[in-house]
Amino acid sequence: MAIVESVGKIPLQDPPEEEFCAADLTWTKFGNAEHHDEVALIPYDRVDAFIIGECTNVECPTRFHIERGRKRTIGSLKEYKDDEYLEYRLYWCSFGPENYGEGGGILPSRRYRLNTRNRAARPQSMRGCTCHFVVKRLYAQPSLALIVYNERRHINKSGFICHGPLDRDAIGPGAKKIPYICNEIQQQTMSMIYLGIPEENILEKHIEGIQRYCGSDAKVSSLASQYVHKLGMIIKRSTHELDLDDQASIRIWIERNRKSVFFHQDTSESDPFILGIQTEWQLQQMIRFGHRSVVAADSTFGVKRLKYPLFTLLVFDSRQHALPVAWVITRSFTKPDVSKWLKALIDRARSVEPGWKVSGFLIDDAAAEIDLLRDIFCCPVLFSLWRVRRSWLRNIVKKCSNIEIQREIFKRLGRIVYNIWGGINASLALEQFLLDFVDQTAFMEYFKVMWLPKLEMWLSTMRNFPLASQEASGALEAYHVKLKAKLFDDSHLGALQRVDWLVHKLTTELHSSYWLDRYADESDSFQNVKEKYIASTSWHRALQIPDYAVSLDDKDHLFAKVVSQKDSSLTHSVESRI
Ligand SMILES: [Zn+2]
Structure with missing residues (x-):
């Protein structure tokens, strides 16, 4: 030619x-x-x-x-x-x-x-x-x-x-005869195994999947059943411990998963350990949902319990749920280090989608390097209050026994925060607060140690930055809660100090669970997974509450009374502003 x-x-x-x-x-x-x-x-x-x-x-x-x-x-x-x-x-x-x-x-x-x-x-x-x-x-x-x-x-x-x-x-004996199993079915089957779904249900879905390519036949079903069973065994017997030494083990993992590592800096005399993980699927989600949209951070997760804290970057998906698109494991949050991995991450996105751009970056920590984030993302920074609220609420409930007092303390703290926009002197209000609840010694001790020294910084961040919506805050909190439930269940107490274990958990169970949620929603399959996923944030649950169950109370409309949806004889008092 x-x-x-x-x-x-x-x-x-x-x-x-x-x-x-x-x-x-x-x-x-x-x-x-x-x-x-x-x-x-x-x-x-x-x-x-x-x-x-x-x-x-x-x-x-x-x-x-x-x-x-x-x-x-x-x-x-x-x-x-x-x-x-x-x-x-x-x-x-x-x-x-x-x-x-x-x-x-x-x-x-x-x-x-x-x-x-x-x-x-x-x-x-x-x-x-x-x-x-x-x-x-x-x-x-x-x-x-x-x-x-x-x-x-x-x-x-x-x-x-x-x-x-x-x-x-191809995999296993007799594999030549096995109908080809595409990425998506393999990912689906693995996700279901990681999530502990019973083998017969996994098999059913697996066969449904491959039949889309090759019709049904007894031989296909029996080979598929062997495949699912074997995969299950492999996964069950696989271990995070690729070497007895955690550091060596992590190096092996990195070698094996090059495509999922966007940044790695080994510990040395001059440099701290940093490992940035992002799977191919996460990269696609970041490009898709992060472009011209908000990217959020869940920072300092597990500071006390893990060997290195975990930093997660999240995007909001089509249902406005928070979806983790990158994990960074490190103890260093100095400017030069953060800028190294952030740049690597953005370059990665842009090598696939030139012009990829974020329109807002949501932080949850007043100590974050805000200037750096602004410089690198070239976008406004927003602030989410969920972390403060959650910490206060949990400690109030834990440290004060009287429900009336719990409610009163939370209301008063809410008012102090709310008042910063009204120009009312926060330090006076705070002084009064400390006096009024002086007998709540356990809570006050926590508050004085954890919050007083940095409260001014937090309040000023709140005052100076636009606040994230309740919906976004609820979505971030839902991610945080899920992470906690997956990582801190008691069966792994001995492993918390191993990085290889954390990496394994994130890239298998947690990744699978988000993958399956999105897949269920987009392909309209796995109805129970889909429903659970839709209802997984407080915002979506709140949308289910009918208007007649909510009444505004209090002269400032700072609090609303909500009739419990589970037991209509109960009412909850909730903040309506922050
Ligand atoms: Zn090919």
């Missing part, structure tokens, strides 16, 4: 099918005698149809992810070639580009032997697939896209087919 040298000579193709793939297109050699690519020209608005078609390839069903992206603005180039891009996206088969499999130099994870120790903790989907293509939205003609297919075969570097039913190395 002749080599074509200008875009104008490439035929425009617009296949009539709803979805189409490379095989439905005629490919043209584009370039010159020394260097040319296989290309096809399609309308830009058909790019999604092409990608969906490529994903449902029968021989190698897969997903394509954006490995790199670049953008230009219209008018930014004075001179350009006819194939210059306005938008450039490199799509890579999600079984690559890294190879975590046998011969990949990273980890023998492909062939499981259940009777051996030290096998991979979980099946890896990174198999070094080299299949990739580029989609260029043309600068000269933005309504057209040029697809440049660099490698159409799903093969690894050695040239072998590396996934799908033709892959000779």
